[in-house]
Amino acid sequence: MADTLFDELGGMPCLERVHKIFYDKLLDHPWLKGFFEGQDRWVLESQQSDFMSVLFGGPKIYGGRMPKYAHIHLFVTEEVFLLRHELLGQSLTEVGILPDLKERWLKYDMGMKKALVKDSISECAGRFKSEAVVVVEKPV
Numbered sequence: 001m002a003d004t005l006f007d008e009l010g011g012m013p014c015l016e017r018v019h020k021i022f023y024d025k026l027l028d029h030p031w032l033k034g035f036f037e038g039q040d041r042w043v044l045e046s047q048q049s050d051f052m053s054v055l056f057g058g059p060k061i062y063g064g065r066m067p068k069y070a071h072i073h074l075f076v077t078e079e080v081f082l083l084r085h086e087l088l089g090q091s092l093t094e095v096g097i098l099p100d101l102k103e104r105w106l107k108y109d110m111g112m113k114k115a116l117v118k119d120s121i122s123e124c125a126g127r128f129k130s131e132a133v134v135v136v137e138k139p140v
């Protein structure tokens with residue numbers, strides 16, 4: 001049987017290396033960092049690695065919500081989504097992921113766009129009763 005993308009990338013150590021650089025960028029970004037306020041970085045990174053592992057054919061260890069519901073409280077516009085996608089691309093290049101594998105990774109990431117992007121704040125809702133919707137204004 002052919003190797004999975006997970007194996008071709010070099011397994012979990014590769015996903016962890018990418019996500020470390022990726023979250024450095026996300027948490028440093030003047031706009032995107034606002035979405036992650038108060039979140040535990042280690043949890044964000046490991047959830048991301050566990051989730052991508054499933055998509056890439058690796059171990060099914062992810063135990064969180066599915067992306068649409070994990071992000072339903074976040075007002076993620078197309079611009080926000082594409083900015084994040086761009087930072088992921090830069091992270092993959094910096095880690096030295098081969099162009100073919102980078103392209104395949106980014107395709108999976110882009111596959112989440114429809115589930116996450118909202119046109120209006122009215123499409124957002126708290127994931128539990130008292131949870132606030134998160135809207136982060138674009139810095140001027």
Ligand code: HEM
Pocket residue numbers: 032035036039044047048051064065066067070071074076080081084108109110112113116
């Ligand atoms: C391909 C796109 C994305 C994927 C695959 C992804 C994946 C994930 C996963 C797996 C979690 C953990 C969910 C859980 O524990 O139930 C998470 C949480 C989170 N994501 Fe994303 N994410 C994506 C895009 C975004 C975007 C565009 C933003 C905003 C800029 C964002 C912000 C967050 C935040 C703030 C959390 C923590 C939510 C919380 O537990 O309160 N994500 N993401």
